[in-house]
Amino acid sequence: MGKKELLRKRREKLIEEKGVIYLDNVRKVYSTGSPALNGITLGIGKGEFVFIVGDSGSGKSTLIKLLLRELTATSGEVYVMGSDLAKLKHRQVPRFRRNLGVVFQDFRLLNDRNVYENVAFAQRIVETPAMEIRRNVPAILATVGLAGKYKAKTKELSGGEQQRVALARALVNKPSILLADEPTGNLDPKNSWEIMGLLEEINESGTTVVVVTHNREIVNAMHKRVITMRKGVIVSDEEGGEYIDED
């Protein structure tokens, strides 16, 4: 058995034992001194749908940045898809990130390119053959309901449609985990529900979905696992839970 095969088997075993995301007593202290995360222990299994909620400054964004390996933990262990992120070298980060799809509140689309090019861009980055790109992009655009708008410039789209493009871009490389950071933050209620519906569909097809949100109505209505954070610690972690106010 080769070294690569051994590593793959080890990662699979770790995923089985600890889940696709596993944090053990994680602390993150910025140079300002106060800890953004203070002893977080958390496990998210394969195929789960999890909401992470909490007020501003609770540590949600820092947690997402740790999972993306944009930051490294000051202490503790962070495992994503069986990889110990502290041991990951800079040159290994791109390949690791291909396991993750990311969606942001501000969509982060390339406004000088059309819908098709925005999605194809993600496939080109991971060096997908051109033939496959031509097959995959229309398929994923159909999944998010934008098949008819592939030629449109992103600026011509509504907020909801822009977030769908961002979703299509995040999903086209078939990630194991989808991280959505305030995906409905810039959307009206109707579009917010449509996006959440799509996220649920994606989750049902086997992708682990982690949503950071402030949207109480959506969290309370969807009856998923809810992790509540406050001042850098997890104050509740409940299956089918509700959004708990600080007071």
Add this chain to the structure above:
Amino acid sequence: MKISTLFYTIRQGFANIFRNKWYSLISIATISVCLFLFGLFYAIVTNFQSMVMKAEEGVSVTVFFHSEEGPIGDLCASHTEGQVPTDERIEEIGQMIAARVEVSEVRFISDDKLWDDFASNYYGEYYAAGFPENPLAGDNIYEVYLNDVSMQGALVNWLNSIPEVRQVNHSELTADTLSGVNLLIAYVSLGIIIVLLAVSVFLIGNTIAVGISVRSAEINIMKYIGATDFFVRAPFVLEGMLIGLLGAAVPLTLLYSLYNQALAYIGERFEVLSSFMNFLSVDELFGVLAPASLLLGVGIGFLGSITTVRKHLHV
């Protein structure tokens, strides 16, 4: 890297230039201005240096030998026994002089030729009436031309050490002035080129930094999706190099046309000037300037883009 990725990178490099027209234009203009100044300065300096070198080629050292008659008849015969060289010895000394590294050319001038030249210059065709015999009989000389006037001192010292040599005529002032001017040109050129390059790198680095910060969002997205540093960097570096190439081609075309016109104008209006000032031909000048400018443009574009992209890679 896959072939399709290579083509994608090249396409993106070109597309980036058109996507950011204003930024590209400003960058090209900045490089053009710097390289135009560089080219202009280079043209002036190389022409000046070529003129100085031409002047150097005209500087000669004259070697006189002891003779039975002494210089100008027997007025100051100061030789001692054995110092008057035979014709064979003079020829041998000539060969020794020609073998020296400082020497580019040695011309033998016989006593008769010497008197002919002197008399025809000063007395005209009637000189023969006043001097039935050659007053310079026995005064054969060598005219020695140098590769580099700064070596004149060493050559003169060596010539003076030959026993048969009576006198060595040379102009220390001319040699020193020409060497000094040459050295001054070298220092000033080096100084100005360093300043111009530093200014170019600073301006271009800044322009590229502005262009890249405008697209930092795009780099950010690429990194989140899982792009390697090479994949992110390559189109920007290619774009920088293309901008550098265009930025060099514009001033080169302009300088080519201006230099041609200037040569024609000087040739027409200042004919007297062209007789003693030898300007370099367009081919001579651009044979060095064109590849140097293109290389500089591409190099500046490459350095500017690679250093500025690096700052955005740590996402």
